[in-house]
Amino acid sequence: MSSSRPTRPAIRYGGDYNPEQWPRETWREDIELMKQARINLVSVGIFSWVLLEPREGEYEFGWLDEIMGLLADAGIDVDLGTPTAAPPAWFWKKYPDSHPVTREGVRLGGGSRGMVSPSSPEYRRAATAITEQLARRYAQHPALAMWHVHNEYGAPVSESYDGHSVAAFQQWLRQRYGTLDELNAAWGTLFWGQCYGEWSQIDAPRLAATVSNQAQRLDFRRFTSDALLACYIAERDVIRRYTPDVPVTTNFMATNCLAADYWRWAREVDVVSNDHYLVAERADNHILLAMDADLTRSLAGGAPWVLMEHSTGAVNWQPRNIAKRAGELARNSMSHLARGADAIMFFQFRASRFGAEKFHSAMLPHAGTGTRIWREVCELGSTLETLADVAGSRVHARVGMLWDTESFWAQDLDWHPSIELDHRERIEAYYRALWELGVTVDFAHPSADLSGYDLVIAPSLYLVTPESAANLEGYVAGGGRLLVSYFSGIVDGTDAVYPGAAPGALREVLGVEIHEFLPLHEGELVTLDDGSTGAVWADDLHPTTARVLASYTSGPAAGAPAITENAHGSGTAWYVSTRLDGEDLAQLVAAVLSRSGIDADAAHPGLEIVERRSADTVYRFLINHTNADIEVSAGESPVTVPAGQVRVVRDPVHPEGTQHEWSTRHAPDSAPHVKEDV
Numbered sequence: 001m002s003s004s005r006p007t008r009p010a011i012r013y014g015g016d017y018n019p020e021q022w023p024r025e026t027w028r029e030d031i032e033l034m035k036q037a038r039i040n041l042v043s044v045g046i047f048s049w050v051l052l053e054p055r056e057g058e059y060e061f062g063w064l065d066e067i068m069g070l071l072a073d074a075g076i077d078v079d080l081g082t083p084t085a086a087p088p089a090w091f092w093k094k095y096p097d098s099h100p101v102t103r104e105g106v107r108l109g110g111g112s113r114g115m116v117s118p119s120s121p122e123y124r125r126a127a128t129a130i131t132e133q134l135a136r137r138y139a140q141h142p143a144l145a146m147w148h149v150h151n152e153y154g155a156p157v158s159e160s161y162d163g164h165s166v167a168a169f170q171q172w173l174r175q176r177y178g179t180l181d182e183l184n185a186a187w188g189t190l191f192w193g194q195c196y197g198e199w200s201q202i203d204a205p206r207l208a209a210t211v212s213n214q215a216q217r218l219d220f221r222r223f224t225s226d227a228l229l230a231c232y233i234a235e236r237d238v239i240r241r242y243t244p245d246v247p248v249t250t251n252f253m254a255t256n257c258l259a260a261d262y263w264r265w266a267r268e269v270d271v272v273s274n275d276h277y278l279v280a281e282r283a284d285n286h287i288l289l290a291m292d293a294d295l296t297r298s299l300a301g302g303a304p305w306v307l308m309e310h311s312t313g314a315v316n317w318q319p320r321n322i323a324k325r326a327g328e329l330a331r332n333s334m335s336h337l338a339r340g341a342d343a344i345m346f347f348q349f350r351a352s353r354f355g356a357e358k359f360h361s362a363m364l365p366h367a368g369t370g371t372r373i374w375r376e377v378c379e380l381g382s383t384l385e386t387l388a389d390v391a392g393s394r395v396h397a398r399v400g401m402l403w404d405t406e407s408f409w410a411q412d413l414d415w416h417p418s419i420e421l422d423h424r425e426r427i428e429a430y431y432r433a434l435w436e437l438g439v440t441v442d443f444a445h446p447s448a449d450l451s452g453y454d455l456v457i458a459p460s461l462y463l464v465t466p467e468s469a470a471n472l473e474g475y476v477a478g479g480g481r482l483l484v485s486y487f488s489g490i491v492d493g494t495d496a497v498y499p500g501a502a503p504g505a506l507r508e509v510l511g512v513e514i515h516e517f518l519p520l521h522e523g524e525l526v527t528l529d530d531g532s533t534g535a536v537w538a539d540d541l542h543p544t545t546a547r548v549l550a551s552y553t554s555g556p557a558a559g560a561p562a563i564t565e566n567a568h569g570s571g572t573a574w575y576v577s578t579r580l581d582g583e584d585l586a587q588l589v590a591a592v593l594s595r596s597g598i599d600a601d602a603a604h605p606g607l608e609i610v611e612r613r614s615a616d617t618v619y620r621f622l623i624n625h626t627n628a629d630i631e632v633s634a635g636e637s638p639v640t641v642p643a644g645q646v647r648v649v650r651d652p653v654h655p656e657g658t659q660h661e662w663s664t665r666h667a668p669d670s671a672p673h674v675k676e677d678v
Contacts, residue, residue, distance in 0.1 A: 078141075081151065095123070153250060180198075536578070
């Protein structure tokens with residue numbers, strides 16, 4: 001930012017603020033409460049289009065001027081939203097063709113949010129117009145700290161099958177393929193006589209009599225991601241003309257939204273921001289939180305990022321909206337901070353009395369300041385102030401896990417060998433095993449530079465382009481270690497099966513051939529001669545250069561290899577041909593970590609240990625997700641982490657780059673000295 005703007009606090013703290021829902025006498029009360037909670041950043045105006053432009057081309061900014069001024073006077077900065085996720089009623093009446101259409105042909109109505117065709121030229125024009133008005137008016141405002149474009153692109157509507165989208169899809173295909181011959185070849189349209197002779201013959205892949213062309217559906221997912229991204233870029237570019245020194249972002253939903261290929265999107269934002277909400281009923285939701293935070297940090301290239309939204313308690317849209325227990329708000333927040341976030345934000349500041357989210361928790365609940373949630377919000381604000389020096393430090397991981405949205409799009413289409421091939425299941429399983437072993441993970445695209453990782457894991461990599469295949473082969477040949485799970489390397493970027501035996505793209509690096517897929521019956525288990533048990537899947541596996549580590553002793557592949565290891569160049573690649581879970585998967589992952597020179601520590605289940613490092617300090621976050629105190633030992637300095645609480649320990653970076661070895665055990669009844677108790 002330019003020197004004309006004030007110095008900003010190191011760790012940002014706050015949330016969405018919707019003053020338009022409240023009378024003006026409440027605004028001053030809110031701001032005093034924000035100061036009490038140590039809030040220094042609020043997001044304003046995200047759903048305010050109709051108030052800012054009540055009639056097309058007529059603008060009213062008085063209320064926004066007032067609240068921006070009050071916040072500036074209080075020293076609270078603003079993440080100013082462009083309100084383009086909720087077009088006004090006048091827009092829908094005048095431009096009905098902008099309504100999105102489902103794959104089934106149903107035109108969706110208004111009265112909600114995020115429900116517009118991203119290819120509508122009328123929407124693009126109206127969105128950039130209101131954005132320009134905001135950028136021009138508030139470019140020099142002292143409260144302005146960040147721009148927040150739109151809100152959660154792709155939610156709840158991503159793909160739209162309206163006429164504007166069909167025309168834009170045809171143009172997108174022209175640019176991608178150049179000629180119809182190239183398109184027909186890429187889509188394999190000789191199958192079922194689908195060849196196209198004119199671009200205008202191509203429709204969106206609507207619901208059809210049976211399975212539609214899968215390559216076409218994959219391209220429509222790519223097109224949709226690009227169409228949504230074009231909407232963001234159009235608004236961002238308008239903003240940058242007026243405030244080139246103010247960062248522009250839009251809130252991702254890292255692991256929970258497959259509408260967008262965030263690897264591409266991350267290149268277009270000035271700072272990566274993310275929304276995360278627990279799957280409240282899952283006992284391992286804190287592990288899924290860590291996975292989401294690790295992916296967000298990875299999308300940011302390791303740089304600090306913004307947790308734009310999470311909840312203080314229950315949400316309102318799950319089947320059972322379970323409230324967070326005492327201390328869970330802080331544990332969730334500190335896990336995000338530990339994994340690279342430099343801003344901890346919530347939806348929202350004051351709970352709404354009306355509308356679809358009136359039962360969603362907030363920093364200030366309906367019951368007011370006498371509540372446990374408000375006390376915990378204020379305590380967290382104070383804690384974050386003591387951790388200001390953490391800002392800018394980074395997380396370093398030795399393990400990379402491959403995450404390819406395009407592969408997930410393809411894998412989750414119809415008519416695959418088993419309905420139990422959902423991409424996310426294996427991602428979660430391998431991540432959980434690593435989390436429980438105390439190993440921090442980066443995520444990476446299979447075409448990215450992987451040389452910084454001692455181990456790369458591909459739990460679910462169905463689609464592998466020739467470029468990615470060459471990258472993975474080069475990584476292993478150069479000394480890397482690669483662990484691959486089943487149904488990976490099967491198709492290329494057009495969803496066409498590689499010639500020859502599976503796993504086509506990874507056949508050489510894994511040193512195996514698969515002659516037949518052998519999916520299992522529902523509930524069927526198979527045994528391996530190493531004592532482990534598999535489910536869901538088996539392969540008729542034939543090693544070429546790999547050696548067998550374990551074989552099947554039951555099931556359709558009895559007597560055949562199940563797990564293999566292949567020396568390739570200076571590195572090693574492992575292949576696992578069945579679904580291992582629980583302790584069986586943990587033992588396999590631990591063995592591979594050991595072979596890769598990576599220490600694993602599972603001394604106490606439920607203790608999360610993550611490090612951030614600056615040039616001179618290691619910040620070690622100790623997060624206790626259990627109901628018992630845990631003692632962590634480091635030489636002469638034991639630290640007790642009370643049940644359900646968090647401790648942050650600062651250590652200097654040793655000149656030789658080494659740190660204490662940390663171990664865990666149950667804490668004694670008498671608590672020892674707590675170092676850097678936070």
